[in-house]
Amino acid sequence: MASRISQIPGDLPFHILECDGCGSAYECFDATGYDLDALVASAREAGWTTQPHHHCPRCAASELVAA
Ligand SMILES: [Zn+2]
Incomplete structure (x- = not known):
């Protein structure tokens, strides 16, 4: 699962998704x-796919083409 946490000192952990x-x-x-x-x-509403990989809308589109 390609997500990471950006920790800002004094703030709550902040999640970021990264495209695989x-x-x-x-x-x-x-x-x-x-x-x-x-x-x-x-992210899914924005066109990302999260199963089985995290892909941005652009990579998700190329993944569909390849499939
Ligand atoms: Zn991508």
Whole structure:
């Protein structure tokens, strides 16, 4: 699962999704970023795929073409 946590000193852990294909990051700079499940749901709405890999919309599109 390609997610990492950006820890800001004095703040809550902040989740970031990373594309397994190109490495681009999906982050939400509101309360969504504090909750991994909410962040994943938000990313899926933005066109990301999260199963079986984390892929940004661009890589997800090329994955469909390849399949
Ligand atoms: Zn990508």
